[in-house]
Amino acid sequence: MSNTPLTPGVVAGRLGPEDYDKNFADAYPPLDPHEALVAADRCYFCHDAPCIAACPTEIDIPLFIRQIQTGMPKAAGKTIFEQNILGGMCARVCPTETLCEGACVREAAEGKPVKIGHLQRYATDTVMGIGSHPFARAPSTGLVVAVVGAGPSGLACAHRLAMYGHDVVVMDAREKPGGLNEYGIATYKTPDGFAQAEVDWLLGIGGITIKTGVRLGRELALAELREDFDAVFLAIGLAGVNALRAEGEAHDHVHDAVDFIAELRQSPDRRQIAVGRRVVVIGGGMTAVDAAVQAKLLGAEHVTMVYRRDRSRMSASQHEQLHAVSKGVQIITDATPLRVLGDGAVSGVEFAYTSEGADGLETIGAPFVVPADQVFKAIGQKLEAAPGGLEIDGSKIAVTGSGRTSLTGVWAGGDCAVGGDDLTVTAVAEGRDAAEDIHAELMAASRVAAE
Amino acid sequence: MADLSTDFVGIKSPNPFWLASAPPTDKEYNVRRAFEAGWGGVVWKTLGLDPNIVNVNGPRYGAIWGADRRLLGLNNIELITDRPLEVNLREIKSVKRDYPDRAMVVSLMVPCEEDAWKFILPLVEETGADGIELNFGCPHGMSERGMGSAVGQVPEYIEMVARWCKQNTRMPVIVKLTPNITDIRYPARAAKAGGADAVSLINTVSSITSVDLDRMSPEPMIDGKGSHGGYCGPAVKPIALNMVAEIARDVETAGMPISGIGGVTTWRDAAEFLALGAGNVQVCTAAMTYGFKVVQEMITGLSEWMDEKGYESVADVTGRAVPNVTDWQYLNLNYVAKAKIDQEACIKCGRCYAACEDTSHQAISMSPDRVFEVIDEECVACNLCVNVCPVEGCITMEPLAAGEVDPRTGEVVDPNYANWTTHPNNPGAVKAAE
Numbered sequence A: 001m002s003n004t005p006l007t008p009g010v011v012a013g014r015l016g017p018e019d020y021d022k023n024f025a026d027a028y029p030p031l032d033p034h035e036a037l038v039a040a041d042r043c044y045f046c047h048d049a050p051c052i053a054a055c056p057t058e059i060d061i062p063l064f065i066r067q068i069q070t071g072m073p074k075a076a077g078k079t080i081f082e083q084n085i086l087g088g089m090c091a092r093v094c095p096t097e098t099l100c101e102g103a104c105v106r107e108a109a110e111g112k113p114v115k116i117g118h119l120q121r122y123a124t125d126t127v128m129g130i131g132s133h134p135f136a137r138a139p140s141t142g143l144v145v146a147v148v149g150a151g152p153s154g155l156a157c158a159h160r161l162a163m164y165g166h167d168v169v170v171m172d173a174r175e176k177p178g179g180l181n182e183y184g185i186a187t188y189k190t191p192d193g194f195a196q197a198e199v200d201w202l203l204g205i206g207g208i209t210i211k212t213g214v215r216l217g218r219e220l221a222l223a224e225l226r227e228d229f230d231a232v233f234l235a236i237g238l239a240g241v242n243a244l245r246a247e248g249e250a251h252d253h254v255h256d257a258v259d260f261i262a263e264l265r266q267s268p269d270r271r272q273i274a275v276g277r278r279v280v281v282i283g284g285g286m287t288a289v290d291a292a293v294q295a296k297l298l299g300a301e302h303v304t305m306v307y308r309r310d311r312s313r314m315s316a317s318q319h320e321q322l323h324a325v326s327k328g329v330q331i332i333t334d335a336t337p338l339r340v341l342g343d344g345a346v347s348g349v350e351f352a353y354t355s356e357g358a359d360g361l362e363t364i365g366a367p368f369v370v371p372a373d374q375v376f377k378a379i380g381q382k383l384e385a386a387p388g389g390l391e392i393d394g395s396k397i398a399v400t401g402s403g404r405t406s407l408t409g410v411w412a413g414g415d416c417a418v419g420g421d422d423l424t425v426t427a428v429a430e431g432r433d434a435a436e437d438i439h440a441e442l443m444a445a446s447r448v449a450a451e
Numbered sequence B: 001m002a003d004l005s006t007d008f009v010g011i012k013s014p015n016p017f018w019l020a021s022a023p024p025t026d027k028e029y030n031v032r033r034a035f036e037a038g039w040g041g042v043v044w045k046t047l048g049l050d051p052n053i054v055n056v057n058g059p060r061y062g063a064i065w066g067a068d069r070r071l072l073g074l075n076n077i078e079l080i081t082d083r084p085l086e087v088n089l090r091e092i093k094s095v096k097r098d099y100p101d102r103a104m105v106v107s108l109m110v111p112c113e114e115d116a117w118k119f120i121l122p123l124v125e126e127t128g129a130d131g132i133e134l135n136f137g138c139p140h141g142m143s144e145r146g147m148g149s150a151v152g153q154v155p156e157y158i159e160m161v162a163r164w165c166k167q168n169t170r171m172p173v174i175v176k177l178t179p180n181i182t183d184i185r186y187p188a189r190a191a192k193a194g195g196a197d198a199v200s201l202i203n204t205v206s207s208i209t210s211v212d213l214d215r216m217s218p219e220p221m222i223d224g225k226g227s228h229g230g231y232c233g234p235a236v237k238p239i240a241l242n243m244v245a246e247i248a249r250d251v252e253t254a255g256m257p258i259s260g261i262g263g264v265t266t267w268r269d270a271a272e273f274l275a276l277g278a279g280n281v282q283v284c285t286a287a288m289t290y291g292f293k294v295v296q297e298m299i300t301g302l303s304e305w306m307d308e309k310g311y312e313s314v315a316d317v318t319g320r321a322v323p324n325v326t327d328w329q330y331l332n333l334n335y336v337a338k339a340k341i342d343q344e345a346c347i348k349c350g351r352c353y354a355a356c357e358d359t360s361h362q363a364i365s366m367s368p369d370r371v372f373e374v375i376d377e378e379c380v381a382c383n384l385c386v387n388v389c390p391v392e393g394c395i396t397m398e399p400l401a402a403g404e405v406d407p408r409t410g411e412v413v414d415p416n417y418a419n420w421t422t423h424p425n426n427p428g429a430v431k432a433a434e
Ligand SMILES: Cc1cc2nc3c(=O)[nH]c(=O)nc-3n(C[C@H](O)[C@H](O)[C@H](O)COP(=O)(O)OP(=O)(O)OC[C@H]3O[C@@H](n4cnc5c(N)ncnc54)[C@H](O)[C@@H]3O)c2cc1C
Pocket: A093, A094, A095, A148, A149, A150, A151, A152, A153, A154, A171, A172, A173, A174, A177, A178, A179, A180, A181, A184, A185, A186, A189, A214, A215, A216, A217, A235, A236, A237, A238, A239, A258, A261, A286, A287, A290, A385, A413, A414, A415, A416, A421, A422, A423, A424, A425, A427
């Protein structure tokens, strides 16, 4: 063996075993109890707090922080979970600088917001560490709801419905539940099998059955689900990826970033994962950052992320961009791919610089080549296999109110439905709100039936 | 450079910072280190008669903390020195000999019998100590034996013991007062009547700092039980300042030297005690929390502030604020102010709004985009918003000029001073001569 970051080509084992452990460990280690008290003490307990409004799940942040302050992290955790049952994951993956912490008055005052994300993790870790589930189910209603997609949106919906006493069957095409929590989120944000542990803990409410390896459009049909269940919630995320539509896309070692990331998340041994010496990632979102950073962490010598517009348009937050740069990723903006070069295996990507013209992006100047022996495409995911009969708005499932689709008895939420940013926390919020609406609808219907 | 040296009832010290009688002054080793660190003087840990008392062998302290575990209040159930009298006397003598320029005051607590005082005073005199402080303040342990605050709560005893001491020693006598009393002026007057040279205050405040909710016992807990202790540290400063001011402005005791004690933690606290009439200050908790080095901050801070203000000596500062301490009934009721929010400084936390809207006068408005403004028609200038605002200087109290109309009352602000004693709503108002 003995590969190094300088070994040419796409090879595994570029680093020593301890480097892998270090690189993929918790990037933001948890607060210890004293740190948590100090951080909690900075909260002003604002009136009608702006951070609450900035959280898509509207967690009562000042209240949970005050509960930490007064030595009650369990109560704090419960305050969080009441609004956001995946508060543990959100504490790790939310771009807090654009959400709650971005709205913190101390951000305005001194550029140092209260560490809401860290405190949320402290409180939720405390509750999840106890083992027992903090909520109890209402008496059974005898009604059964189908949830398609076991990502954050589907899980949040299922939990809320189960809490109200409904039985829920969650069906997912993949082998494991969790959606992108399990297959997408960067390894260093959620190490040590947290995603599965969280699913197990969430199921502690009872009344939820998970079926994996079943795909809507293959084993499942929407019409049957509507027949067999009292309601259906679709939370199938964005299973497809956008194509580059550039010549040479089929060369060897040109991959979708999401596949590379999923492989990394599922790999029992990261030493086995091959990575190029020179890696090019095309795209400007969270997926591009995660692929680029993790390629670097696997020992690639040069990693270049190329985005076609300017930095302010990148959907990766500034914090994410800085994180990438701090790990040694080079970011090139305002450049669009023209061709993927190579002969069998990829050897580089030719780009042209762009400028924002009257009719969209225009290429300018002479093209340039970034040498590469591995290329990851991260130019966006798209809805795939939306069942027929559903109204589509743009590229997503059309919904009104709390996730009602054009078909009665069918709700949708998360990335697959219109509205919301494609974030874990918005997926949770939409799943929860759809569950509230489904519950209200089912209860109203059963009251009518009883009369 | 300001001159920090003081002459307190004839006892000279290079600066006004003395260590109060407590663990920091309980033995030679400590006091030598304190003097090396720069303390101007010490009041040696209270001596008693042999056989020496004993302390508990479990926790003696309980505490209250603020942010980041900053110690705000300390409570103790320690007694006077638990070492033999002879050992303490020998050590006092040795330290005083090596540090002749520092103040060495010895705290004493013996039974209320003249013979006991006649016995101990010559022994202390023999050490070369500069003065004595009578500990009439300790609220726990000793008071049950008829000493400490049991004496400090009975003015007649104070007067009697002070007189015995004045009659039996040439050393200046400082009487240390307990705050565990309703009106501090009575014991101070008694000390003066007995001929004491000065008073020092406060000793600790009777307290229970917290309760262990598992064991259902007060803290500090000794084998499942707790006892009230004496509270000190930053939390007691407001109580101490008021008591010092009461004595400084009482006609009977005005001018009597005061050694200010209670929560002195920074140079600023010290300056406040001086301004309210203290000739020097004593410190215990701050030293116990941060070590002897804190005195360096106190010395440099006080000195710099005095230079800035043009005060040349500590005596220049002493009592400066006393003429401005008055009774409520003499406050000017024609003074009208309004809160004002600096929109540039405001960080939109809304605490002023919650405080005023929920608990006060509904005098702050909140717009949908979180602009907070004072409604002058409602504002009574209570200052609550200023106190709860996390941004210093963001909300201020702006006085209305004479002649302006107060939008709340619709009345024109009167330029003349007028207080409650002449107010029409006061049934006992003194009518102006007709
Ligand atoms: C690489 C990457 C990194 C990200 N990092 C972050 C981050 O740091 N922070 C953040 O907030 N957000 C991040 N996101 C976005 C976030 O993961 C998503 O917004 C969120 O997971 C959406 O949740 P969801 O439940 O709608 O969909 P998903 O999590 O995508 O779950 C959908 C589920 O549906 C299943 N499914 C799909 N089609 C079918 C079908 N036909 N039949 C049955 N099951 C089906 C899938 O297997 C999957 O389990 C990231 C996304 C990616 C791709």
